[in-house]
Amino acid sequence: MLIVETIAKIRRAYFVQQKPIKVICREFGLSRKVVRKVIRSEATEFCYTRTNQPLPKIGPWREELDALLLANEGKASRERLTLVRLFETLRSRGYEGGYDAVRRYARVWRQEQGPSVAQAYVPLSFAPGExxxxxxxxxxxxxxxxxxxxxxxxxxxxxxxxxxxxxxxxxxxxxxxxxxxxxxxxxxxxxxxxxxxxxxxxxxxxxxxxxxxxxxxxxxxxxxxxxxxxxxxxxxxxxxxxxxxxxxxxxxxxxxxxxxxxxxxxxxxxxxxxxxxxxxxxxxxxxxxxxxxxxxxxxxxxxxxYAGRFDGFHAVPASVSKTCLVRFDNNKYSVVAGAVGRLVEIRAYAERIELRQDGRIVGEHARCFGRDRTVFDPWHYVPVLARKPGALRNGAPFKDWVLPAGLERVRRKLAAVEDGDRQMVDILGAVLSDGLPAVEAACAEALREGVHSAAVILNILARRREPAAPITIMTSDALRLRHEPAADCARYDSLRRPL
The missing domain is CATH 3.30.420.10 (Ribonuclease H-like superfamily/Ribonuclease H)
Structure with a gap:
């Protein structure tokens, strides 16, 4: 194919230098047919389009590449592989050609599958922090x-x-x-x-x-x-x-x-x-x-x-059932027993659920993303056990309840006692007033003494709640008595009046 420089030299030799076609053919090693075509067409460039591309490297792999492209087009858009990944797959099967051949073939293949509509866009530029x-x-x-x-x-x-x-x-x-x-x-x-x-x-x-x-x-x-x-x-x-x-x-x-x-x-x-x-x-x-x-x-x-964490919750109102449960996002979450009968506000965060009533938190749980699940906090139901202690044994919130070591040992020992459930409920009720660490320490002290009854544990808690003994004031030597008085009962006889 003639290049642009050769065409320009032919045109200048014929039109400017007035050389005959025979001389031009001899100088450039071209046939008369080619020189006449340049002179008569007045074109400055000739393009040749190949009708049959041999594809020496990709030719033996055309069927396999067609299958890969067709299978890739049939996938959902989010699962489609890029041409780089298809090229890597082809290489793993033995293809020795380059990526450009795969890219050109894929472009022609897509054009044959259907016409594409070109769209133009304006490139955007952004300043730092904009x-x-x-x-x-x-x-x-x-x-x-x-x-x-x-x-x-x-x-x-x-x-x-x-x-x-x-x-x-x-x-x-x-x-x-x-x-x-x-x-x-x-x-x-x-x-x-x-x-x-x-x-x-x-x-x-x-x-x-x-x-x-x-x-x-x-x-x-x-x-x-x-x-x-x-x-x-x-x-x-x-x-x-x-x-x-x-x-x-x-x-x-x-x-x-x-x-x-x-x-x-x-x-x-x-x-x-x-x-x-x-x-x-x-x-x-x-x-x-x-x-x-x-x-x-x-x-x-x-x-x-950075302005710090935004309190990013989604708030919705909800009612509390008689079983102290609130439904949200196809699941149920427990609240304290005192919240029954009134509306609560559910504050849903990305990883937790917060339930509020009159501005105070009545329940807080890790968020559950399943369906038809119930998330219990057993401590929410402890006040209810005071009226129904038998529920401790079979209540759903207390199944697989993991208590601290001391409380768990007391619970196992009380399980063999006739009124063990009632005693355990009394101990759990003390957690609401004295706190879990104090009750756990009282249980540990009672177990060290070889007892586990609720009366003893509650007595230990009561003693620890008593105010501490007043501190003895230490007197200085200046205030100390030099001669301590001696007891003399005869002094009382002198005070007696004669009869």
Whole structure:
């Protein structure tokens, strides 16, 4: 194929230097047909399109690569492998060619599958500390041998491209609050602007343009961290394209192959380590001479200082049943017996449940994310045992109740006594007034003396509650008597009157 320089030399030799075609052919070693084509067409460039690509390396692997591409297209978007992963799979089977051949073949293969619509975007630029982007994704992991779909919160600093991810069982509002707090604590600061999609936990109403009515609690969180929230246009993910790309990167690099962990704590610890390792290993897309972590270190002074933990709870009212239970999120949680009959406020945090009544805490539990489970605190039911001591033996809250060592030994010994349940209830009732450490110490003292009855243990507690003996005042030598008086009964006889 003629190059542009040769075409220019032919045209100058013929039109400027007035050389005949025969001389031009001899000088450049070309046929008369080619020289005449250049002169007559007046074109300055000729392009040749190959109709049949031989593909010497990838040719024997076409059928296998077609099968891999077809199987990959049939998967859900979150489970699709990138071309790099497909190339690595092909190499593991014996392919000796390069990645570019696989990439070109895959592009042609996709064009043959269906026409694509090209879209153009405007590149965005952010100043240090100006903005971050937030989004959710769903990933599949194995937790304690069970396949679970977890919800992963993604936060990305727009300037440095530093990423933070954390997994949760839900996408509820308290999880949003917890994700922001942990991200800002990790970054040691927040940005002045946060970019979100129109998630229901943040946006109540969408109007035309950028006008939104935000959730009241969400606005409280943004005010706490001094963040100005901005919602994207509906169905316009490119407005927060960085975090959208991060979702795909995290899915490919962090969750493929499928992770196997024992708990959410182990999973989140692993994700945080991988975030730091990825930031230290990969170059910034714009500042190629620096890593993402180095850019993050330079952006940190520009962040709004971390304001401390936001009290991020989701509050709902609930009624208390006669069995001292409150239902929330398909599970039941116990409260103190005195709260029965009145409404309580449930404050749901990411990892715990707090139940309040008239401003005081009447129950607090680690949060349960299963279904139809009941979470008991046996101490909530101790006041009820004063009226129904028989419930200690078969009551559901007291099944597998782990007591301190001293109390447990007393309980086992009283189990063989006729009124052992009543005595044990009296001892447990003392915990509400004297405290668990005091009752535990009294039980230990009674066991050392070889007794275990409730009367003895309560007597020990009563003695310890008595005020201490007054301190004896030590007198100085100046106040001490030099001649102590002697007892003389005859002195009393002298006082007697004669009869």
């Amino acid at each position: 903005a971050y982007q937030f989004d959710w994704s769903h990933e599949v992991v194995l937790i304690n041998g069970t396949t679970v779909t977890v919800k992963v919160a993604h936060v990305r600093l727009c300037h440095s491209r530093m990423l933070f991810v954390r997994a949760y069982p839900r996408e509820s509002q308290e999880m949003v609050f917890d994700a922001h707090d942990r991200a800002f604590a990790f970054f040691k600061g927040a940005c002045t602007r946060g970019i979100y999609d129109n998630m229901k936990t943040a946006v109540d109403t969408i109007f035309a343009g950028k006008e939104r009515v935000y959730n009241r609690r969400f606005l409280q969180m943004c005010s706490h961290y001094l963040v100005d929230p901005v919602a994207c246009t509906p169905a316009s993910g490119w407005e927060k394209g960085q975090v959208e790309n991060q979702v795909g990167l995290v899915r490919e690099r962090f969750f493929t192959p499928r992770l196997r962990v024992k708990s959410y704590d182990e999973l989140n610890g692993l994700l945080l380590d991988r975030c730091v390792a990825h930031a230290k290993a990969y170059r910034h897309p714009e500042m190629r001479e620096r890593t993402v972590w180095e850019m993050f270190e330079t952006e940190r002074p520009s962040l709004v200082p």
